[in-house]
Amino acid sequence: MKHILPYLTFFSFLFINSQNIKSPSEFLGYELGTEFTRHHEVVDYFEYLAATEKDRVVLSSYGMTNERRPLLMAVVSSADNIKNLESLRLEHLNSLKGKGEASKAIVWLSYNVHGNESVGTESALKTIHSLLTSKSSYLENTIVIMDPCINPDGRDRYSNWYNQFKNTPHNVDPNSKEHREGWWTGRSNHYMFDLNRDWAWLTQKESKQRIKVYNKWMPHVHVDFHEQGVNNPYFFAPAAEPYHEVITSFQRDFQETIGRNHAKYFDANGWFYFTKEVFDLFYPSYGDTYPTYNGAIGMTYEQGGSGRAGLGIITQIGDTLTLKDRIAHHYTTGLSTVEVASKNAERLNSEFREFFTNKNFKYKSYALKGDKDKIHALTKLLEQHELEFGYANKSTIKGFNYTTGVSGTMNTDENTLIISTNQPKGTMVKVLFEPNAKLSDSLTYDITAWSLPYAYGLEGIASTSNLSSENSSIAENSLTKISEGDYAFVTDWTDLNDARFLAELLKEKVRVRTAHKPFELEGKAFQRGSLIITKGDNEHLKNYNSILEKAVVKYSKALTPVSTGFVDSGKDFxxxxxxxxxxxxxxxxxxxxxxxxxxxxxWHFFEQQLNYPMTVLDSEYFNRVDLNNYDILILPDGRYGSHFDKKGLELIKNWVAKGGNLIAMGGAIKAIDGEDGFGIKEKTIKKESSDDTIEPHENSQRERMKQAITGAIFKVKVDNTHPLAYGYGNTYFTLKLGSDSYDYLKTGTAAYLSENSAPVAGFAGSEAQKKIKNTLVFGVEPHGRGQVSYFVDNPLFRGFWENGKLFFANALFMVD
Incomplete structure (x- = not known):
């Protein structure tokens, strides 16, 4: 008895102490679920817990948002685990080498990646409190990492909007204003990006900062908490097909294990749920797939609600769905996940080690070469993901050739990038670089192709051999010394970095010319689009040399000094x-x-990539703006319908006729075509004779897929003599997101699909492929003294299709 008493006293102390921790409701001063908690209040509560429970909670800020809100990470575990946290973390990371004796389960819970899916953060508050009180036993062999709000800017946008417009008391009528967000909802971050599509591409500030801490932990289990439509029941694992082929049998089976544990609690409460539908595991940039391809059990949990639900709303069956209900569901699955992980800690560790052993993938190495700036942009992404790479020696290699689409050879040199699957994160390498991901089902939730050699516009070989490589980096451009005696400087125009360099000079009032014909001068050949900066054009700038030198250093540009404008061949300056x-x-x-x-x-392209100013003209006052103040007007993709009436179209047409440059993207093209618009024509398909075959109703969705293109890559032809295509070769790989199609322009068809419209990667329905044959991708047509640039496909999609961005820059600077 004398041995047991101290332990009873110790556990009694823990129990009494845990009861003194304020619940979220006690701390905030209102019952959780009766108000939306603003981000600073969430921060306050987590800081309170970290101060009160120093031995069990480690709180840190891993970064800031664009709107200066902190991004939080709370590590929660037993006092003994927290005391030894760093050694436990390092031992766990040994698993990536297939080594070590890690024994703790590591669970990462991510909330509110979509800001108006607001129940996530509310449930995080309740979950962490329970982990420190009633469910603290789970923490003995488990480390729980919590990110209470991945998207604070979006969440506060929603909660502030809701607090502004809600009734008092709140109104459950779905037609009430409090259930109808405006154009800019709280879903996205500051730059209106969907952060749940950015895990792999890392275009956004939040994603870049998060991936650093994610790589420090590499959890066994990762949950991404979401909301869906108001009338949908709860979704949890297992996920729907298609599963990517790299997902292991254990990962599949453990999703089932977790799902059945959730079902036990939901059944006991009479709550409805569904599994194995809609939400698949294929596209690599989600909060479930990215962790899965890095060895975790990655899962999406979807509660019915989102921005429409508010504090309470009547559903289509007449029930009232409250914020309290939504909290209860996410709270339950969150704790259930930790419970299952705790019970299976040993298995999670052994299988995690197994995941990172060598895989027998078909392609062992990927070799890429091309423009130095494009290679540099890709290596920056690889470094952020902590993927290993090196550089080749001079040799000839063979394998699948990305450009031709068949087996072939490529000569390598010291600037050829080599990425091998023979590394701890070899699975992630395969997923990002494989030419065409194997698709088990055409009914997918997102795009079906993303291979990085196509996205970055690089020549590539996928090799079945382990190619040798060196760790030395690609040679930097030798920077040009700016001399007052030089007549001019010439530089190439091949990628977005060149456009940044130009934008910098234009902002500093440096005059720059471009060559619309190839030329040779002083023994060197220059292509269309080459930039020419002359001393004579810039005599108005007293600090011309220093401005140029600063831009050269900032963008690592190699300039060619020339002593004359009298060319050896081509056109003189x-x-x-x-x-x-x-x-x-x-x-x-x-x-x-x-x-x-x-x-x-x-918006993000101009401010964070090109670094060039733009003016936003909102539709509410657009008709009152004098367009003559602007040289270029960009119409983003959207559902315009008849937004521009005949008078509105006439306003735009007159502005273009007087010299304006209009850029129409995606759905905006439909708003300006037809008799009242510009000359572009939507392609029409002659209907074949009617088919008397009656399809079963259950096949209707798959029949519709024949008309669809779900983010597939197509090889298109390019007229690189056109200013819209300067810097490109005679082919380009485009990411096509739908089957909208337009006839070739009479003049100015710069990139286009020909008779062969089969995708090189991804899914495209049979009828959609017929529709897009012989159609425009990018083009320009004159109207009066101005131009209209058409972007049928989106070169800026999610900010990751690097090779398309120069087309857009050409529309800004080269088309005139």
Whole structure:
């Protein structure tokens, strides 16, 4: 008895102490679920717990959002585990080498990646309190990492909007204003990006900061908490097909184990749920797939609600769904996940080690070469994901050739990038670089192709051999010394970095010309689009040399100094084919009817990638704006319908006729075609004779897929003599997101699909492939003294299709 008493006293102390921890309701001053908690209040509660439970909670900020809100990570475990946290973390990371004796389960719970799916953060508050009190036994062999709000900017946008417009008391009528967010919902981050599509691409500030801490922990289990439509029951694992082929049998089976544990609790409460539908495990940039491809059990949990639900709403069957209900469901699955992980800690560790042993993938190595800036952009992404790479020696290698689509050879040199699957994160390498991911089912939730050699516009070979490589980095451009005696400087135009360099010079009032014909000068050949910066054009700048030197260093640009404008072949610098590039004043149309995501891609491109100013013109006051103040107007993709009436279209047409440059993207093209618009024509397909075959109703969805293209990659032809295509070869790989199609332009078809419209990667329905044959991808047509640039496909999609961005830059600077 004398041996047991101290233990009883110790556990009694823990129990009494845990009861003194304030619940979220006690701390916040209102019952959880009766208000939306603002982000600073969430921060306050987590800081309170970290201060009160120093031996069991480690709280840190892993970064800041664009709107200066902190991003939090709380590590919660037993006092003994927290005391030895760093050694436990390092031992766990040995598992990536197939070594070590790690024994603790590591569970990462991520909330509110979509800001208006607001129940996530509320349930995080309740979950962490229970882990420290009633469910603390789970923490003896488990380390729980909690990110209470991945998207604080979006969440506060939603909660502030709701608090502004809600009734008092709240109104459950779905028609009430409090259930109808405006154009810019709380779903996205500051730049209107969907952070749940950015895990692999890391275009956003939040994603870049999060991946650093994720790589420090590499959890066994990762849960991404979401919400879906108001009338849907709860979704939890197992996920729907298609599963990517790299997902292991254990990962599949453990999803089932977790799902059955959730079902036990939901059944006991009479709650409805569904599994194995809608939400698949294929596209690599989600909060469930990215962790899965890094060895975790990655899962999406979806509660009915989202921005429409507010504090309470009547569903289509007449029930009232409250925020309290939604909290209860996420709270239950969160704790159930930790419970299952705790009970299976040993198995999770052994299987995790097994995941990172060598895999017998078909392609053992990927070799890529091309423009140095494109290689550099790709290696930056690899470094962020902690993927290993090296550089080749001079040799000839063979394998699948990305450009031709068949087996072939490629000569390598010291600037050829080599990425091998023979590394701890070899599975992630396969997923990101394989030419065409194996698709087990065409009914998918997202795009079906993303292979990075196509996205970055690089020549590539996928080899079945382990190619040798060196760790030395690609040679940097030797920077040009700016001399006052040089007549001019010439530089190439091949990628977005060149566009950044140009944008920098234009902002500093440096005059720059571009060559619209190839030329040779002083023993060197220059292609169309090459930039020419002359001393004579810039005599108005007293600090011309220093401005140029600063830009050269900032963008690592190699300039070629020349002593004359008299070329050896081609057109002299004074020719009408060597034109001054305007410093364009750019406006972007926003608000209804544009897509927030597509507008956000343009906004982010200008401010965070190109670093060039733009003006946002909202649809609410667009008709009162004098367009003559702008050189370029961009219409983002969206559902325009008849938004521009005849008068509105006439306003735009007159502006273009007087010299304006209109850029229409995706759905915006439909808003300006037809008799009242510009000359572009939507392609029409002659209907074949009617088919008398009656299809069963259950096949209707698959029949519709024949008309669809779910993010597939197509090889298109390019007229690189056109200014819209400067810097490209004669082919380009485009990511096609739908089957909208337009006839070739009479003049100005710069990129186009020919008779062969089969995708090189991804899914495209049979009828959709017929529809897009011989159609426009990118083009420009004149109208009066101005131009209209058409982007049928989206070169800025989610910010990761690097090779398309120069087309967009050409529309800004080269098309005139």
């Amino acid at each position: 004074g020719s009408r084919y060597v034109k001054m590039i305007k410093k364009p004043k750019i406006a972007v149309f926003s608000g209804k009817p544009t897509s927030t995501l597509r507008f956000g891609e343009i």
